[in-house]
Amino acid sequence: MKPAPFDYAAPASLDEAVSALATAGGDAKVLAGGQSLIPMMALRLARPTRLVDINRLPGLDGIREASGMLEIGALVRQRALERWAATRSPLFAEVLRHIAHPPIRNRGTVVGNVVHGDPASELPALLLCLEGVVVARGPRGERMIAADRFYRAPLTTALAADELATAVRFTLPPAGAGWGFAEVSRRHGDFALVGAVAVIALAADGTVARARLAFFGAGGTPMRGLALEQALAGRAATRALVAEGARAAAAALSPDADIHATAAYRRQVAATLAERTLAAALARCGGPR
Amino acid sequence: MTRTIRVTVNGQEHERAAEVRQTLADFLREDLELTGTHLGCEHGVCGACTVLLDGEPIRACLMLAVQADGRSVTTIEGVAPADGLHPVQEAFWAKHGLQCGYCTPGIIMSTCAFLREQPAPSREEIREMLAGHLCRCTGYHFIVEAIEAAAKALAPPTARPTHQKE
Numbered sequence: 001m002k003p004a005p006f007d008y009a010a011p012a013s014l015d016e017a018v019s020a021l022a023t024a025g026g027d028a029k030v031l032a033g034g035q036s037l038i039p040m041m042a043l044r045l046a047r048p049t050r051l052v053d054i055n056r057l058p059g060l061d062g063i064r065e066a067s068g069m070l071e072i073g074a075l076v077r078q079r080a081l082e083r084w085a086a087t088r089s090p091l092f093a094e095v096l097r098h099i100a101h102p103p104i105r106n107r108g109t110v111v112g113n114v115v116h117g118d119p120a121s122e123l124p125a126l127l128l129c130l131e132g133v134v135v136a137r138g139p140r141g142e143r144m145i146a147a148d149r150f151y152r153a154p155l156t157t158a159l160a161a162d163e164l165a166t167a168v169r170f171t172l173p174p175a176g177a178g179w180g181f182a183e184v185s186r187r188h189g190d191f192a193l194v195g196a197v198a199v200i201a202l203a204a205d206g207t208v209a210r211a212r213l214a215f216f217g218a219g220g221t222p223m224r225g226l227a228l229e230q231a232l233a234g235r236a237a238t239r240a241l242v243a244e245g246a247r248a249a250a251a252a253l254s255p256d257a258d259i260h261a262t263a264a265y266r267r268q269v270a271a272t273l274a275e276r277t278l279a280a281a282l283a284r285c286g287g288p289r
Numbered sequence: 290m291t292r293t294i295r296v297t298v299n300g301q302e303h304e305r306a307a308e309v310r311q312t313l314a315d316f317l318r319e320d321l322e323l324t325g326t327h328l329g330c331e332h333g334v335c336g337a338c339t340v341l342l343d344g345e346p347i348r349a350c351l352m353l354a355v356q357a358d359g360r361s362v363t364t365i366e367g368v369a370p371a372d373g374l375h376p377v378q379e380a381f382w383a384k385h386g387l388q389c390g391y392c393t394p395g396i397i398m399s400t401c402a403f404l405r406e407q408p409a410p411s412r413e414e415i416r417e418m419l420a421g422h423l424c425r426c427t428g429y430h431f432i433v434e435a436i437e438a439a440a441k442a443l444a445p446p447t448a449r450p451t452h453q454k455e
Contacts, residue, residue, distance in 0.1 A: 001310050002331060008290060008309035008355065031353075038312070038351045039332035051309075055356060079345070101421025103339050103346040103399060188420040 003041035007050040014137060014166065017052055022139045022162040024050040030164055031055070032074060035100070035108035036116045052164075060166060070170045071135075078105035078113065089172075090288050091179040095122050095197065098181075101189045115165045117150075117157045117221070120191040122183070124151060125216035128224060129197045130170040138163035151221035177201040178284035180277030183217070184269050186260065192217040193261045194269040196225070198277040200237070202285055208232040213278065218255045218270045225249035225274055237282055246274035294358040298323065299367030307354040314338045316354035317364060325365035325394050329423065336422035339395035340364050346402045365394035368401065376442040377401055377435075386435025388426035396422045396432060404440055412437070 007024075011017040021028045029037055029048035032055065040046035054060065060073040063084050070092075072081060078099055085092035099105055099113065099122055113123045114134065126132075127147040134145045136159055145158050152158060159165060173179055183195030194217045203209040211232040213225030231245035250271035257263040291306045298321060307316055314331075317323045317340070329335035331350045338349040341363035349362075368375045374382065377400050387393040396419070403410070403418050410418070415436045416429075424432060 001308065001315065002312070003310045005290070005310060008292070008353075010355075031356075034353070034356075035333060035348075035351055038353070042312075042332050042350070053353075053356065101336070102403070102418065103336065103348050103421060104333060104351075106342070106345045107347050107352065188417050190420075 002044075003038070004044055004047040006041075006048055008053065009050060010053045010056055012056055014057060014164070017054055017057060017164055018137055018139060018162070020050065020052045021164060024052075026161040028052055028161070030112075030115075032112040033077065033108040034112075035104050036112065036118070054164065065172070068172050068174070070172050071167050072110045072170075073167050074109060074111040074165060076110050078108045078110055081110050091173065091181065091199075092126075094181045095126050098122050098183060098185075098189070098192075098195075104189075111165050111168050114168050115157060115159060117155050118191065119151075119154050119219060119221050120193075120195075120217035122192070122195060122197070122216060125195065125197050125214040125222040127168060127170065128222045129199055129212050129214035130172070131212070132171065133169045134159065134165050135167040135169065136160075136163040137166050142166075147222075148224075154220045173199045173289045174201055176286055177289055178281040178287065179289050180280030180284070182273045182276050182280070184273070194218050194255070194266045194273060196270065196273040196277045198225075198274070198281045199289075200232070200278065200281040200285065202237075207235055208237050211237075211278070211281075213249060213274055215249075215253060215270055215274070218250075218253045218266055220254075220256070223253055227252055228274055228278065232278075237278070239279075242278045242282075243275050246271045246278065249274050292355045292358070294355055296354075296357045296359070297361040299363055309353065309355050311354045312350050313340070313352040313354045313357050313362070314349035316357070317349060317362070320354075323364050323366050327391055327394055329391070334423070335392070335395075336399065337392050337395045339398045339422070341398055341402060344402065346399045363398070365397060368397060375401070377404070377439040380439035380442055381432075381435045384431055384435035384438050386428070386432045388424075388428045392422055392424045392426075396424070400436055400439060404436070404443055408444055409440055410436070 009020040027049040031051045031053040060075040062073045064071045082096035132147040180198045183192035185192045198213045200211045201209045215223045227248035228245035255263045255266035290309045295304045327337040329337035333348045333351045340349045
């Protein structure tokens with residue numbers, strides 16, 4: 001057997017789950033879809049002393065859209081959100097189909113992917129782009145953690161060891177807004193070498209009311225493209241301005257080098273993808289989102 | 290640490306004690322002796338261990354056996370009718386969609402679920418689906434052709450597309 005021995009808890013209620021985490025002395029891991037955790041355990045990169053399997057918890061499998069927010073419960077599989085998005089959100093549909101492969105998405109959860117915090121993964125960047133929030137439940141009650149403050153380092157988040165993420169909330173792009181998504185990977189379904197996702201909303205006079213850009217695979221956490229957001233705010237989004245802002249946003253990144261790509265390559269691709277996603281977002285303004 | 294689980298595999302119910310750290314793939318192969326489910330990478334990349342869980346393809350190496358309690362699993366052994374091959378298997382045979390055959394059970398399981406959702410896929414869609422399966426004989430061209438042939442064989446006569454998109 002590949003994983004190291006562990007104690008297995010399959011709680012029937014949220015309170016039991018939180019208490020199973022709290023009593024494990026910081027060495028417990030939550031098991032939802034297991035598509036990141038089980039490989040790490042198989043390679044013994046992770047050796048939790050206790051697994052808290054939340055798959056039997058009631059009420060965590062809902063996808064709820066209300067007052068401009070999309071709330072996704074901790075047991076919603078990526079495939080379920082993909083199916084939901086097929087008729088309701090081309091942005092979410094496009095992002096979801098880039099996450100691994102159908103057999104992975106059938107088990108992997110949206111919240112699990114967000115909380116695992118792989119900097120090259122799509123959903124953490126989407127959460128950052130859409131001003132998302134992680135809903136965390138711990139022994140001290142429930143708290144909301146904004147995406148901006150959630151990611152600290154690769155696979156390291158603001159979630160405490162005794163906290164369970166029960167849901168994530170995305171702010172849906174407002175009516176009239178446009179979106180763009182692009183990534184470069186070696187094969188479809190691989191982690192991105194670099195990727196970007198953008199949303200833009202225009203004011204009545206055609207100037208940019210709000211622009212939001214997030215990169216993935218371009219540093220230790222998903223990264224906002226602040227330089228581009230600020231360059232565009234309140235101005236007409238000309239091609240020249242977008243290109244200039246994209247270069248500035250990419251220059252502010254500190255991507256890692258690995259066997260797949262150098263840091264310089266990642267920064268250059270990030271600039272190109274920022275420009276492309278913004279151009280796509282501008283072209284889609286007023287369309288489905 | 291073990292737990293007793295009840296799982297239906299290929300229509301047959303089993304009640305067994307499973308070590309909590311045993312993967313579903315090892316449970317199928319070692320406890321139920323269903324060795325058609327192959328193990329390649331054992332961390333979710335290669336796709337050889339793909340089985341159907343309540344009809345949906347999943348990686349059997351990335352699920353604990355205890356998580357299959359109360360669920361229904363279909364493996365490659367449960368695909369064919371008693372008297373022959375499933376149309377997807379038939380198409381792989383006819384189109385030489387396998388060489389060494391190690392990756393084949395996983396690909397067949399994914400293909401069965403894929404064609405149920407996308408009965409007339411384009412070549413690009415087939416290739417996107419196959420990105421989740423590694424064939425180290427690199428026989429992908431014939432695998433794509435086999436899946437196209439399987440789609441045609443499975444399509445009801447009225448729903449058959451007049452031409453396949455490239």
